[in-house]
Amino acid sequence: MLRAFVANFQKGIIEFKRYYFNSISGFATVLIFFYLIFFGVKSVSGSSPTFGQTIDGIIVGYFMWLMFIFSFQGIAWGIIEEAQRGTLEQVFVSPIPFEYQMFCRIITDFVINVLLAIPLMYFAAFTTGRHLNFDLITLLYLLIGGTMCALGIGMIMGGIALVFKRISSFIQIVTFGSLAFTMADPGNIFQKLLPMAQASHLMRDLAINGMRITQFPLSEHAVLWGAASMYVLTGILVFRIFEKRAMLTGTLGQY
Amino acid sequence: MIRVSNLVKTYKKRRSKKRITAVDNISFEIREREIFALLGPNGAGKTTTIKSICGLIVPDKGEIEIKGHSVLKERSRALRNISVVLEGSRNLYWRMTPVENIMYFCGIRGKTVKKSAALEILRELGIEDKANQVVHSLSRGMQQKAAIAVCLAAETDVLLLDEPTLGLDVNSSVEFRRIIKELSNRGKTILLSTHDMNLVEAVADRVAIMNKAKIVVCEEKERLVNLFTARGYKFRVKSNGNGETEKLKSLNPTSWKKDGDVIEFHLNLASSGNLYQVIETLKGLRLEIDTIEREMVNFEKIFIEYTSS
Numbered sequence: 393m394l395r396a397f398v399a400n401f402q403k404g405i406i407e408f409k410r411y412y413f414n415s416i417s418g419f420a421t422v423l424i425f426f427y428l429i430f431f432g433v434k435s436v437s438g439s440s441p442t443f444g445q446t447i448d449g450i451i452v453g454y455f456m457w458l459m460f461i462f463s464f465q466g467i468a469w470g471i472i473e474e475a476q477r478g479t480l481e482q483v484f485v486s487p488i489p490f491e492y493q494m495f496c497r498i499i500t501d502f503v504i505n506v507l508l509a510i511p512l513m514y515f516a517a518f519t520t521g522r523h524l525n526f527d528l529i530t531l532l533y534l535l536i537g538g539t540m541c542a543l544g545i546g547m548i549m550g551g552i553a554l555v556f557k558r559i560s561s562f563i564q565i566v567t568f569g570s571l572a573f574t575m576a577d578p579g580n581i582f583q584k585l586l587p588m589a590q591a592s593h594l595m596r597d598l599a600i601n602g603m604r605i606t607q608f609p610l611s612e613h614a615v616l617w618g619a620a621s622m623y624v625l626t627g628i629l630v631f632r633i634f635e636k637r638a639m640l641t642g643t644l645g646q647y
Numbered sequence: 648m649i650r651v652s653n654l655v656k657t658y659k660k661r662r663s664k665k666r667i668t669a670v671d672n673i674s675f676e677i678r679e680r681e682i683f684a685l686l687g688p689n690g691a692g693k694t695t696t697i698k699s700i701c702g703l704i705v706p707d708k709g710e711i712e713i714k715g716h717s718v719l720k721e722r723s724r725a726l727r728n729i730s731v732v733l734e735g736s737r738n739l740y741w742r743m744t745p746v747e748n749i750m751y752f753c754g755i756r757g758k759t760v761k762k763s764a765a766l767e768i769l770r771e772l773g774i775e776d777k778a779n780q781v782v783h784s785l786s787r788g789m790q791q792k793a794a795i796a797v798c799l800a801a802e803t804d805v806l807l808l809d810e811p812t813l814g815l816d817v818n819s820s821v822e823f824r825r826i827i828k829e830l831s832n833r834g835k836t837i838l839l840s841t842h843d844m845n846l847v848e849a850v851a852d853r854v855a856i857m858n859k860a861k862i863v864v865c866e867e868k869e870r871l872v873n874l875f876t877a878r879g880y881k882f883r884v885k886s887n888g889n890g891e892t893e894k895l896k897s898l899n900p901t902s903w904k905k906d907g908d909v910i911e912f913h914l915n916l917a918s919s920g921n922l923y924q925v926i927e928t929l930k931g932l933r934l935e936i937d938t939i940e941r942e943m944v945n946f947e948k949i950f951i952e953y954t955s956s
Contacts, residue, residue, distance in 0.1 A: 399754020403743070410742040410781070478737025485701050486755045487726040493755055639705045642658060642669075642695065 396488045397496045404500035419508060426454055426516045447522060452599040453592055455513045457574040459505055459535055460542045460588045461567050466501040467494060467546030468563055471553045481644055490635065491628060494550065498543050506535060526598050530605040534598065537616040538591025544623025545570075545587050551634030555643060581615065587623055590616045648805060648836045649677040649700065654709035656695050669695040670706070671860035677838055677853075679804075682831050684847045684868075685840040686946075687857030688954055693840040694734060696857070697809050700838070701731045713805060727756075730798035731807040734840075738794040741783040745769055745793040748782065749800045760800050768796045772826065788819030795826065805836045812843045824849040844946035848872075854946075858954040872944055878915045879942030880922065885935040886910050894932055898925065910934075913942065915952075 408415050433450060474480035484490050510531070517524045545566065553559050574592040578584040584593065594612060597603040638644045652674050657666040670692040677683040685693045698704040700711055702718050702725070711718040716725040732738055739748045749765040769775040772792045777785055782793060791811060798806050811827070812820045820843065827850045831837055841847060847854060847868070855865040864871070886892075886908040896903065900912035916922055922939075929936055 393757065395757045395759055396755045399751050402754070403740070403747075403751045406743055406747055407740075477741065478733070478735055479740055481698075481703050481733055482731075482738055482752065483755060484703055485726060485729070485731050486752075487723040488755060488757055489723070636705070639703065642656075642698065642704045644703050 393488065393492065396486075396493065397499070400493060400496035401500045401503075404497060404504060408504055419512060422458060422509075422512060423516060426451075427520075429454060430516075430520050447520070448517075448524065448599045449596050451513060451517050451520075451522065451524065452595050453575050455509055455516075456535070456538060456588065456592050456595050457571060459502075459509060459539055460570050460574055462505045462509075463498065463501060463539045463542035464546035464549060464570075465563060465567065467498060467543070468549035468553050468559065470494075470497060471550045472557065472559070475553070475557060475644075484644060491547075491631065494547070494631075495543075498546070502536075502539055506532070524599070526602060527604045530598050530603070531595070533605050534591045534595050534616075537620050538588045538595075540620035541587040541591070541623040544620075544625070544627030547624075547627030547631040551631035554631075554638040555634050555641070557643075584615050585619050585622070587619070590619050648679045648681070648714060649838065650710075650712040651675050651696070651700065652710045652712075654696065654699060654706050654711065656692075656699060656704060656706045668860045670699070672709075673857070673860075673862045674709075675855050675862060675865050677805075677836060679836055680831065680834055681852045682827065682837045682839060682850050684851035684854045685838065685857060686842075686844075686847060686854060686950055688842075691857040691954075692860045693857055694809055697731070697733075697807050697838065697840050701729055701807055702726055728803050729805040729807060730801040730803045732791070732794045732798060732809065732811055734809040734813065739782045739790065739797065742781055744779050744781055745774065745785075745796060746778045748793060749797050752797045753800050756801055758801065765796075765800060768799050769793075771799075772796055773822075786819075788815050788822070791815065791819070791823070792826070795830075799830075804834075805838070806830060807838045807840075809840045810842065811839065812841065812846050820846065844950060848946045856950060856953045863953045871949055872946075879944055879948070880914050880916060880925075881911065881938075881940045881942055882914065882925070882929070883909065883911050883937040883939075884929060885937060887933055887935075889933070891932045891934055894928075898928065909937070 429450060430447065433447060471480065474483065483493055486493065510528075514524060549559065549563060549566065552562070570588065573586045573589045576589070577596065578586065578589045578593050584590045590612070594603070594608060594616065597608070654670050654673050655668075656670040657668050659666055673692070673696065685696060687693050695704060699706050700713070700718065702722050705719070713725040714728045716728070718725045739745075740751070743751065746762060746765045746769070749768065750760055750762070753760040766775055766778055769778050772795060774789050774792050774796070777789055777793075782790055785793065795811075808827070812823050815823065824846055827837060827839070827846075831850070839846070839851065851868045853866065854868050854871060855862050857863070886905070888908070892905075895910065895912060898914060900914050902913045904911045914925060916925065926936070926939075
């Protein structure tokens with residue numbers, strides 16, 4: 393199992409380097425969009441006294457959203473690409489279950505995304521004259537909790553992709569829908585159970601109020617991990633249903 | 648080594664309640680260290696059979712066992728014993744090198760392969776100089792060799808090769824025959840699905856011919872060839888112009904040619920004993936027998952014989 397994890401991790405790194413243009417242009421796009429949002433908000437808020445807090449929240453919210461979409465899109469696009477390339481069936485023939493292979497890839501993507509997104513976030517803040525001053529461990533803790541929701545959504549999308557193959561429109565809908573979950577402040581428990589909503593909510597507490605992992609009430613931790621577990625378990629269940637369907641219909645490797 | 652029993656697979660037809668039968672109640676067994684060829688025209692059910700064996704398709708009915716482990720009930724244990732090169736050229740990651748592909752695919756099976764071991768396998772297949780080139784830049788034949796290298800590195804007892812020579816030039820196909828034979832000599836059990844009759848003739852120990860979702864024959868290759876060699880005869884007789892054509896055609900020749908007073912026809916005789924009956928018939932018609940030749944049979948002829956009915 394550990395060997396499979398290492399193999400998937402190495403493959404993730406190799407492909408990140410080989411598809412360097414795609415990797416670099418992805419991060420350039422992230423920065424360009426960030427500046428568009430930043431200057432858009434700045435032109436609307438002007439010299440409002442709460443602008444500083446708002447923009448810190450936006451920076452964190454934006455990067456939280458990016459982590460979310462990178463994670464769930466990584467799984468869904470990964471399956472679509474593998475089906476297109478024809479390698480999906482080869483991965484399925486491994487005696488180690490495909491869910492585990494996906495899990496390894498998700499962790500790889502998460503590590504790569506964190507390693508690039510956090511410096512990018514500081515760079516974005518620096519170039520816009522902001523100074524982010526918050527606890528990195530709390531940030532990572534929230535990213536892990538939040539990304540687990542994305543994993544669940546990603547597995548659902550991946551399962552759908554196994555059967556229906558072309559789901560790019562659906563991915564885009566979920567991508568824009570997720571903007572609402574990560575940017576809006578959840579008011580009640582049901583809103584907090586929306587994917588990434590609780591993580592984003594706590595992230596704003598971190599960015600604006602300087603809260604640390606130990607300062608969050610226990611109930612907030614419970615909601616964070618409750619939502620994460622709910623999405624991961626649902627994701628695995630739905631993925632298995634679609635996986636079985638693809639094997640019954642013989643559409644696993646077709647595109 | 649591999650036992651397929653009463654395998655049935657149907658697919659639902661699109662926008663219809665009808666179902667298409669891809670594999671219809673087939674059974675066969677592949678022995679250890681054997682090269683077993685699955686032959687059949689397009690749509691005969693070969694790929695569905697192979698994909699069912701490697702657990703990519705769940706059959707409607709039937710059982711598949713690999714080394715005593717059921718593919719349906721003990722998937723992981725069963726798959727530990729097999730590696731597969733599927734039809735088409737996309738068994739590998741194109742932006743990775745053969746060595747990286749070997750290490751990756753072994754890794755996801757939980758197996759560690761050192762770079763030196765991967766290079767050794769590539770050397771055996773004659774592509775070690777391509778070890779560090781991305782697969783995308785390799786020729787079709789080399790990509791196929793790299794895919795075989797991945798299977799070899801996995802060190803499984805069974806190799807499933809679906810159309811391994813498809814799209815290869817003559818030289819590469821000939822080389823592939825050598826490689827497959829060598830793998831068998833090393834103790835691998837090989838299931839080969841192919842259209843390539845030359846490959847079957849050159850390497851297979853046993854052959855199953857599939858047609859319309861069923862296995863129409865499953866025999867030792869030599870027996871199959873002998874059977875057909877014993878049956879195929881070419882007759883050359885001189886016509887005497889006494890209306891013998893109708894009588895000769897009643898023998899059901901597989902081909903017929905008349906050139907002046909020379910008639911040439913082919914007969915498939917169930918046993919050599921029937922040959923004497925035909926000679927008697929020809930004598931009765933007062934035809935002068937020029938030559939009787941036993942036909943050399945190739946696999947193409949056997950294949951057509953079984954699949955054209």
